[in-house]
Amino acid sequence: MIRLTLRQFRTEAAVGFGMLTLLAILVAVTGPHLAQVNEAFQRACKAARACSTAPNPVLQVDTSLQAFLPFVATITPALIGIFFGAPLIARELETGTFRLAWTQGVTKVRWFAVKLGLVGLAAIALSALLTWMVDWWMGPLNAANQNRFDPSNFSTHGVAPVGYAAFAFALGVTAGLLLRRTVPAIGATLLGFLAARLGVESWVRPNLAPPLHRSLSLLNTGHFGVLGVNASTGAMSLSAPVVPIANSWVLSHQVVSHSGQPLTAQSLLRTCPAYGQLPNGTPPSPAEMRSIHTTCIERLAAHFHTAVIYQPPDRFWPFQWAEFAIFLAAALALGGIAYWWLRRHYG
Amino acid sequence: MTAVLEANGLGKRYRHTWALSDCTLAVPPGKVVGLVGPNGAGKTTLLHLAVGLLKPTAGWISVLGGRPGSISGPLARVGFVAQDTPTYAGLSVADHLRFGAWMNARWDRTVADQRIARLGLEPSQKAADLSGGQRAQLALTLAVAKRPELLVLDEPVASLDPLARREFLQGLMEAVAEHGASVILSSHLVADLERVCDHLVVLADSRVQVAGDIDELLATHHRLTGARRDRCALPSDQEVISASHTDRQSTLVVRTESPVLDPWWSVEELGLEDLVLAYMARAAHGAPRLQRERRR
Structure with missing residues (x-):
């Protein structure tokens, strides 16, 4: 039964692990350079005592790969669900070969258990190796950006992607068993996986632990800036400050008064009458704009601050394990449903 | 000797329709049993219940004295050739023989290799490239090399041309003669069954209409013709x-x-054909009413 599973899974396994090997070569060739650039920069900026302000040149290295690797890591669980999971049983039901496979000297339950176990393990191994590679390659970048906890990075690092892969696989298998056709099973797997991932990311992950609150002075945020100037009126609009709390996940941030009222256009103009005015009937020069802006921020800071709601960096790993556990539990539940369905409908 | 297949009040329902109902049947051992009936009569359902691909909704079925599909019971001792003789399109003939060996503890490699050689099948050929007749022969080889005590075949020749049909049935009879298995073979064509079977089960309208040895059935059924008789x-x-x-x-x-x-x-x-047709017609139109005919 094990040999049969390996024989039937040969093509998918070859393609999957072949592509992983190609990626591994790519990562092994480019990774060391990335690390060197980062180390050189760290040495230089420490010497110049400018590590917090100087731009890290590592962010400019292999930029296409910087976009490509996280993309691959993001879609891999879905691909596993589609190519490993959905056809596993659906193809046998669709082509009628289940009537051949289930009437040999091996029970359906054992047939199912071995297939699910072996291919599932392959899916988990593939995903774990890929995540480990991406983790390693992206290390210097994440250190430079300090954004490992951002949703886009969280879902391609650590252990959560392995949970996604297990879940997508089990979803594919179960959908295939219930729908009996490969193509609809693929569609259902994609939809279900997308819904589960987005659902957990939007509603479950932010609430795994009560988020922390922090007040930041407008003066310290540094990124408070002009979003745009109306060319005819010269009116400026303020951008909401991007709040950098290193390696944490900022859920929301808002400029509010000390009594908790949000900043409105009226209160902005009351505090900064110069905003939205044309001093000499002509649009202000960049120097004048900066000066108006700085004065305004200083005045605003007396009454307003930025209220940040966030998850701190030390929750990265607990959240990773929690999300891994959620998806793994869902995968096991789906496996149980498939087993129950098999027993109920096929004896 | 106990029956190779025994069913009592056996029924299978799909959602709201009964594909098979109240089927009570005992198939004696050592026979080649023909299961005949129109399309949709429940033949495939009955055979799938017998090999454990389906679970009964009502009643019970026992095959070789055990529950179908159980490993301790008949699973290893029943060979099955499913309708349209499914094989793995991407696997070669040799792969299929390995599949059989991996999946069956009682696998007889010599039997399998000999049959493949006799049929002239190229071991490296993919199943997708085989003709319908060759594929059916490959499926039969898998079932026979398992050394079954009971061989169940679901419309194995339905999609074959007359020559392939004859060759397949010939191969089946050779295998049976060689290994002495009981056979249950379904078809909607009586001619096929007449050639190979010695026992017949007529299934129509999801029920067993008649079952018995063919000799006995032929000896006890007669066509009576006479001047019109008003009264029965x-x-x-x-x-x-x-x-x-x-x-x-x-x-x-x-x-x-x-x-x-x-x-x-x-x-x-x-x-035999007329006998089967008479039972099928009765199942389709209900028992004949002579009284009503008289009033015309």
Whole structure:
């Protein structure tokens, strides 16, 4: 039964692990350079005592790969669900070969258990190796950006992607068993996986632990800036400050008064009458704009601050394990449903 | 000897329709049993229940004295050739033989290799490239090399041309003669079954209409023809299976253990095909009512 599973899974396994090997070569060739650039920069900026302000040149290295690797890591669980999971049983039901496979000297339950176990393990191994590679390659970048906890990075690092892969696989298998056709099973797997991932990311992950609150002075945020100037009126609009709390996940941030009222256009103009005015009937020069802006921020800071709601960096790993556990539990539940369905409908 | 297949009140329902209902049947061992019936009669359902691909909704079924599909029971001792003889399109003939060896503890490699050689199948050929007849032979080889005590075949020749059909049935009979397995073979064509079977089960309208050894069935069924008879006055041991009337003549198919003595009737032998058709017609239209015919 094990040999049969390996024989039937040969093509998918070859393609999957072949592509992983190609990626591994790519990562092994480019990774060391990335690390060197980062180390050189760290040495230089420490010497110049400018590590917090100087731009890290590592962010400019292999930029296409910087976009490509996280993309691959993001879609891999879905691909596993589609190519490993959905056809596993659906193809046998669709082509009628289940009537051949289930009437040999091996029970359906054992047939199912071995297939699910072996291919599932392959899916988990593939995903774990890929995540480990991406983790390693992206290390210097994440250190430079300090954004490992951002949703886009969280879902391609650590252990959560392995949970996604297990879940997508089990979803594919179960959908295939219930729908009996490969193509609809693929569609259902994609939809279900997308819904589960987005659902957990939007509603479950932010609430795994009560988020922390922090007040930041407008003066310290540094990124408070002009979003745009109306060319005819010269009116400026303020951008909401991007709040950098290193390696944490900022859920929301808002400029509010000390009594908790949000900043409105009226209160902005009351505090900064110069905003939205044309001093000499002509649009202000960049120097004048900066000066108006700085004065305004200083005045605003007396009454307003930025209220940040966030998850701190030390929750990265607990959240990773929690999300891994959620998806793994869902995968096991789906496996149980498939087993129950098999027993109920096929004896 | 106990029956190779025994069913009691067996039924299978799909959502709201019964594909098979109240099926009570005992198939004696050592026979080649033909299961015949129109399309949709429940033949495939019955056979799938027998090999454990389906679970009964009602009643029970036992095969070789055990519950179908259980590993301790008949699973390893029943060979099955499913309808349209499914094989793995991407696997070669040799792969299929390995599949059989991996999946069956009782696998007989010599039997498998010999059959493949005799059929002239190229071991490296992919199943997708085989003709329908070759694929059916490959499926039969898998089932036979398992050394089954019972061989179940679901419409194995339905999609084959006449030559492939004959070769397949010949191969089946050789295998049976060699290994001495009981066989249950379904078809909607009586001619195929007549050639190879010695026991017949007629399934129609999701019920067993009649079952018995073919010799015995032929000996106990007769066609009676005579001048039109207004009144049905047959002895109580004569069961009317079908009746048809023209203005002058009545034709009945009756089942009886004793000879028909009434001089009114001329008694004819009944072919197997006509016998099966009579039961199928009865299942489709209900039992014949002679009274209603009379009033016309």
